[in-house]
Amino acid sequence: MQIQAFHLTKVHDSGVKVLDDAYFSAPEGSFVAVLGESRTGKSTFLKILGGEEKPTSGVLRIDHKDIYSLSEKERHQWLSDVGMIFPDLKLFPDKTVEENIHFILQAKGASGEGEREAVAKLLSNAGLEGKASSKPSVLSSGEQRMVLALRAMIFRPRLLLADDPFQGLDEKAIAVLFRLFHELNRSGSTVILSTQQMAFLDASRNNSLPISWVKLEQGKLEPLEEIAS
Amino acid sequence: MSTSSRLFYVLKEGFLQLFRSRGLSTAVIVIVASTLLQLSFFLGLSLVLDHALGSAREKFQMAVFLAPAAQPSDRQRIQALLLADPRVASVGLVTKEEALQDFRKDPEIDQMVEALGENPLTDSFTVVLRKDAVEKPDELVAKLRQDPQIEEVDYGKNEWETVSNLTHVARWVGLVIGGFIFLTALFIISNTLSLALWARREDFILMARMGAPTWMRWGPYLWEGLLQGLGGALLVVLLMEALRRGAGEALQKYAGLDMLLALPAGDWGRLYFTLVVLGVFLGFLGAFLALQRKWVREIH
Numbered sequence: 001m002q003i004q005a006f007h008l009t010k011v012h013d014s015g016v017k018v019l020d021d022a023y024f025s026a027p028e029g030s031f032v033a034v035l036g037e038s039r040t041g042k043s044t045f046l047k048i049l050g051g052e053e054k055p056t057s058g059v060l061r062i063d064h065k066d067i068y069s070l071s072e073k074e075r076h077q078w079l080s081d082v083g084m085i086f087p088d089l090k091l092f093p094d095k096t097v098e099e100n101i102h103f104i105l106q107a108k109g110a111s112g113e114g115e116r117e118a119v120a121k122l123l124s125n126a127g128l129e130g131k132a133s134s135k136p137s138v139l140s141s142g143e144q145r146m147v148l149a150l151r152a153m154i155f156r157p158r159l160l161l162a163d164d165p166f167q168g169l170d171e172k173a174i175a176v177l178f179r180l181f182h183e184l185n186r187s188g189s190t191v192i193l194s195t196q197q198m199a200f201l202d203a204s205r206n207n208s209l210p211i212s213w214v215k216l217e218q219g220k221l222e223p224l225e226e227i228a229s
Numbered sequence: 230m231s232t233s234s235r236l237f238y239v240l241k242e243g244f245l246q247l248f249r250s251r252g253l254s255t256a257v258i259v260i261v262a263s264t265l266l267q268l269s270f271f272l273g274l275s276l277v278l279d280h281a282l283g284s285a286r287e288k289f290q291m292a293v294f295l296a297p298a299a300q301p302s303d304r305q306r307i308q309a310l311l312l313a314d315p316r317v318a319s320v321g322l323v324t325k326e327e328a329l330q331d332f333r334k335d336p337e338i339d340q341m342v343e344a345l346g347e348n349p350l351t352d353s354f355t356v357v358l359r360k361d362a363v364e365k366p367d368e369l370v371a372k373l374r375q376d377p378q379i380e381e382v383d384y385g386k387n388e389w390e391t392v393s394n395l396t397h398v399a400r401w402v403g404l405v406i407g408g409f410i411f412l413t414a415l416f417i418i419s420n421t422l423s424l425a426l427w428a429r430r431e432d433f434i435l436m437a438r439m440g441a442p443t444w445m446r447w448g449p450y451l452w453e454g455l456l457q458g459l460g461g462a463l464l465v466v467l468l469m470e471a472l473r474r475g476a477g478e479a480l481q482k483y484a485g486l487d488m489l490l491a492l493p494a495g496d497w498g499r500l501y502f503t504l505v506v507l508g509v510f511l512g513f514l515g516a517f518l519a520l521q522r523k524w525v526r527e528i529h
Contacts, residue, residue, distance in 0.1 A: 052438065079440030089439065092432055094249050106238055107441035 001063050001081065001159040001190050002028040003049060008058035009219075010044055018044045019055065020219030026192060026212075031185045034194040035224065036216035042194035043086070045216060046161045049192060050084050051075065062159070080108045083157030085149050085165045091136040097123070098132040101151050110155035122150055126176050142169050149177055153184055160184060162193040235444060243452030253425040254457055257418060261461025261511055262468075264414035265504050269465060271407040272503055276496050278396050285392060289363045291356040291384040293373060303378040304352055310376075311354060316362035316369055321355040328353065351380060363389075411511070418515035422454055426519050430528075437528045446528075451516045458512020462505045469504075473497065 003026040010019040018041030026032045036042045047053040048060065051067045060066065062078075070078060091100045101119050105111040123132055126146050136144055145168055152160060160181070166174045185191045194216075213224035247254050293311070295304060304322070311320045328350045333339040342348075358366060370382045426433070436446050519525070 076440055076442055082440070084439075089435065090431075092435065094245075094432075103436075103441075104439060106234075107436070107439050107445060111234060 002026065003159075003190070003192075004059075004061045006059045008048070008060060009056050010041070010048060010053070011056045012044075017219055019048075019058075019221075021058070022216075022219060022221045024214070024221050026190055028190060029185070029188050030212060031181070031191045031210060032193075032212045032214060034192065034214050034216055034221070036194065036196060038196055040216050041219065042196075042216055043163050045221075046084075046163045046192065046194055047086070049159075050082060050086070050161050051079070080110075080155075081158040083152035083155065083160045085152045085160070085162040087163060087167075089148065089152075091144060091147060091151070093136055096133050096135055097128065097139070097147050100136070100147065101154055104151045105155055108155040108157075119154065122154060126150055126180070127173065142173055145169055146173055146177065149180070153180060156184065156187065156189065158189055160189055160191045160193075162191070164194055164196065166195060166197065235448075238445070239448035239452050242449035243456060246449055246453045247456055250425055250428070253421065253428070254453075254460075257421050257425075257454075257457040257512070257515070258460040258464065260414065260417055260421060261458050261508050262464040264410060264418075264511065265462055265465040265508055266468070267410050268407050268507060269469060269500065269504055271403040271410075272500055273492075274403055275400055276492055276500060278399055280492055280496065282392070282396050283360075289358060289384075289389065291358065291366060291370070291382065293354040293356055293379060294381045294383070295352045295354075296378045296380045297351050299352065299378040307376065307378065308354065311356055314369065316358055316366075317356055318359045319357045321357075323353045323355055325350040325352050411507070414511060415515055415518070418458075418511060419518035422515050422519040423522055426450070426522070426525060430524075433525070433528055447520055450520065451513060454512040454516025454519075455509055456512070458508040458510065458515070459505065460508075461512070462508025465504055465508070466501045469501070470497075 003024065005022065005024040008019050008022040008024065009017070011017045022045075024045075034042050034045065044053060048055050049062070051070075054068050060068070065078070067075070067078060091097075092103065095103065098116075098119055101122075102111070102115065105115060120129075120132060123129055128143060128146060128150075131139065131143065131147075136147070139147065145165070149162070149165055152162070162181070165177060165181075169177065181191055181193070214221050215224050293307070295307065299307075308320055308322065311317050325348055329342065329348045332350070333342060358369075362369070366384050367386075370384060373379050373382050433446055
């Protein structure tokens with residue numbers, strides 16, 4: 001999916017302006033990382049892109065569509081192509097890891113034959129083998145975050161929005177998740193993630209990973225190269 | 230996603246939810262059961278009335294008294310006329326001698342007849358009508374009264390109408406009270422199910438945020454309500470069947486169950502089936518009404 005935003009402004013009910021006449025563009029199949037300090041509005045920005053928080057003003061077009069004017073049916077259709085890793089999009093506490101992942105496949109209409117094997121393989125690749133039948137309450141917070149990420153990616157969304165997905169993960173888990181993000185991106189999906197950890201910026205530059213870095217500061221979204229220059 | 234997969238998902242999730250929220254499920258089942266127990270009283274009453282009315286119909290007889298001047302040929306003609314009528318099930322002749330013999334069994338009447346010195350009675354026919362003709366005998370009576378050789382037709386019109394009207398009134402009163410109980414139960418059940426829904430609101434919101442379509446959110450919940458209603462109904466059916474089979478004679482008499490217990494097995498089957506249908510309907514409708522709450526409809 002391609003994203004274009006112009007004059008995007010978001011003022012919270014409390015009066016805090018988190019986006020101020022911001023511009024943003026992400027071509028189809030791009031990988032964009034939004035860097036910013038804590039409480040700068042990264043989560044709000046991703047929620048706006050995910051159709052969860054309507055901007056106060058401005059223009060937002062995803063695949064040339066205004067996602068806030070879609071009918072309920074169109075919105076469901078659109079959401080079937082969007083994966084979200086948001087801290088408040090928790091796992092269902094009554095369902096096992098496997099059931100949580102199956103649920104998303106059914107919700108997105110991506111359920112089918114060989115699903116069980118695919119889930120088992122994914123869990124194994126993410127170092128979660130043997131956890132398929134576990135309830136979220138017995139998983140560590142890092143494992144829970146990993147399952148949340150897998151749940152958002154298993155149906156191969158055309159747009160992945162990940163809000164601070166590496167927080168609380170150990171280095172090994174971060175490497176696994178990074179690899180999964182890249183695999184998804186290489187298959188044509190647009191990936192937008194937010195982070196406040198500068199270390200990833202250096203890591204991606206060192207590994208020549210094709211990531212566009214954008215910094216969110218004082219309500220503006222600036223490409224990082226421009227900031228550097 | 231195929232329809233069968235969707236159905237499987239809804240059935241499975243509904244079953245699982247039923248056990249996950251055992252406390253609220255038990256509450257709903259108990260409410261449904263207590264409502265159906267009350268309703269079963271009115272349904273049972275209606276069946277007993279039907280049964281009693283049916284028996285009364287079978288016993289309904291009409292007495293056709295011939296004129297004193299009627300000849301044997303008139304008697305034969307009128308008997309043939311009655312037997313040819315499609316509303317008549319059977320005709321029995323009571324000669325005036327037989328009638329007198331019957332009358333004289335009472336000592337007082339016997340003395341009166343003795344004093345009179347002659348038989349004042351006439352020949353008559355005892356006519357049993359078909360079940361479907363019992364409700365409206367007036368037309369046949371009017372036709373018979375036109376015959377000059379028929380003196381009187383007695384068919385207990387007033388008594389029959391009183392029984393029939395009382396039955397109708399009792400049925401309507403039962404229906405109104407039963408309806409009121411049903412609506413009250415529906416209100417309580419839908420509120421209890423709303424509580425269950427409120428307890429799961431975070432899951433509902435999560436599902437909607439992840440793009441789960443309405444059938445995935447509502448389907449299991451409606452199925453769960455239906456199962457709870459079914460559970461309540463089966464509980465009542467089991468209880469009533471145990472009572473029917475196992476209740477001691479004393480209990481049957483004191484609880485006034487003897488009339489109910491006299492009902493044929495087929496009527497009991499009908500009663501149980503109605504209770505199960507009502508229970509399922511109560512549970513499903515209760516869940517549906519709970520889903521119509523404003524806060525639920527606002528979750529997209």
